[in-house]
Amino acid sequence: MAPAAERIRELAFDCGFDLVRFGPVDPGPFGQHFLSWLEKGRHGEMQYLADNRERIVEPQTWRQGVRSAITLAVDYGGPPAQLDGGGQVARYASGRDYHRWLRDRVYKLRTTLEQEGVPYGSMNGGADAVPVLERALAVRSGIGFLAKSAMVISPTHGPYLQLAELLTGMDLPPDGPSPGSCGTCTACIDACPTQAIVAPHEVDARRCLSYTTIELRGPIPRDLRAKQGDHFFGCDVCLEVCPFTKRSSLLPRTGGDRPRDLQPHRLLATWTLVDVLELDAAEYQAEWTGTAMRRATQSGLRRNAAVVLGNLGDPSALPALERALADNDPLVRGHAAWAIGRIAPRHASLDRALSREVDATVRNDIASTIDENR
Numbered sequence: 001m002a003p004a005a006e007r008i009r010e011l012a013f014d015c016g017f018d019l020v021r022f023g024p025v026d027p028g029p030f031g032q033h034f035l036s037w038l039e040k041g042r043h044g045e046m047q048y049l050a051d052n053r054e055r056i057v058e059p060q061t062w063r064q065g066v067r068s069a070i071t072l073a074v075d076y077g078g079p080p081a082q083l084d085g086g087g088q089v090a091r092y093a094s095g096r097d098y099h100r101w102l103r104d105r106v107y108k109l110r111t112t113l114e115q116e117g118v119p120y121g122s123m124n125g126g127a128d129a130v131p132v133l134e135r136a137l138a139v140r141s142g143i144g145f146l147a148k149s150a151m152v153i154s155p156t157h158g159p160y161l162q163l164a165e166l167l168t169g170m171d172l173p174p175d176g177p178s179p180g181s182c183g184t185c186t187a188c189i190d191a192c193p194t195q196a197i198v199a200p201h202e203v204d205a206r207r208c209l210s211y212t213t214i215e216l217r218g219p220i221p222r223d224l225r226a227k228q229g230d231h232f233f234g235c236d237v238c239l240e241v242c243p244f245t246k247r248s249s250l251l252p253r254t255g256g257d258r259p260r261d262l263q264p265h266r267l268l269a270t271w272t273l274v275d276v277l278e279l280d281a282a283e284y285q286a287e288w289t290g291t292a293m294r295r296a297t298q299s300g301l302r303r304n305a306a307v308v309l310g311n312l313g314d315p316s317a318l319p320a321l322e323r324a325l326a327d328n329d330p331l332v333r334g335h336a337a338w339a340i341g342r343i344a345p346r347h348a349s350l351d352r353a354l355s356r357e358v359d360a361t362v363r364n365d366i367a368s369t370i371d372e373n374r
């Protein structure tokens with residue numbers, strides 16, 4: 001016999017989750033919002049979202065027999081994180097790859113529930129991997145409310161939440177929605193460096209640094225590069241300014257005092273932006289495996305490092321950026337030129353780079369940099 005609802009909740013807390021709720025398996029009205037967001041193209045190059053739209057909106061089509069979702073959240077709030085000397089890293093990506101530790105906890109819960117009588121193979125679980133609208137399920141079950149930043153905010157734990165879920169064939173009593181709302185606050189909309197929150201609850205991913213520095217595979221749009229500031233990987237601005245942030249139970253805990261999975265990765269203490277600009281394939285494989293930052297790809301990380309070096313404006317980065325003008329990777333060459341233009345607007349290396357450049361996109365990038373700085 002399957003365990004009672006409160007026993008399931010207890011087991012989930014034991015597996016390391018801070019919030020555990022029960023709710024429907026489908027996104028309800030949020031499904032329509034998602035489809036309209038896709039229609040407007042606001043997902044950018046995240047084609048997997050468009051390709052999986054039916055499965056996302058109707059989980060029963062790919063997992064027949066699911067009736068209730070166990071929604072789960074881990075509070076990961078903490079101090080700001082950055083590379084050695086500068087280059088901010090979003091908090092969620094600053095420790096061990098969250099896909100791994102969150103998945104471990106979900107699988108542990110699934111195994112525990114099977115040991116307690118839930119039929120083997122009757123649960124689908126994931127963490128940012130199965131095709132569901134995670135935030136919609138979290139809101140419908142009451143993990144938190146949908147905020148104007150489009151994040152889920154828990155009235156007790158704030159907005160730094162890693163979400164996961166188990167879709168089950170059990171009929172669990174729904175917990176219902178969470179109390180709380182943004183009220184009249186607009187702090188995140190006002191503070192967003194790229195104006196990516198285009199309306200309350202709606203982010204245009206194409207302008208959001210959490211997309212442009214991670215998911216985007218090509219050049220970062222030129223009008224967003226200066227706005228990127230010192231954000232090397234992702235962006236926490238809309239979370240940092242949120243008045244609910246102080247509710248995070250982990251916020252005051254730093255360094256070795258934090259749970260092991262959330263402790264800052266050793267990379268952060270040893271790698272500088274110049275090191276990342278010169279990151280080679282072997283180092284990427286050997287040193288960056290096990291971090292969520294790998295998601296951006298070797299080329300994307302180097303592109304991001306160039307942009308942040310340009311924005312920090314330190315002339316000591318110029319020799320590395322000049323070397324990058326001759327790099328094999330066109331993405332790195334184009335962004336290095338832009339960065340040089342930020343630090344030393346009329347630098348002679350830009351004309352030399354333009355005269356030998358063969359890639360049309362990079363030529364345009366270099367020519368625009370020269371034109372803008374005339």
Ligand code: SF4
Nearest residue numbers: 192208209235237238
């Ligand atoms: S993550 Fe940053 S860029 Fe994206 S919406 Fe929030 S504040 Fe704006």
Ligand code: SF4
Nearest residue numbers: 147182185187188242
């Ligand atoms: S900053 Fe204000 S408007 Fe934005 S999510 Fe937080 S409470 Fe809501």
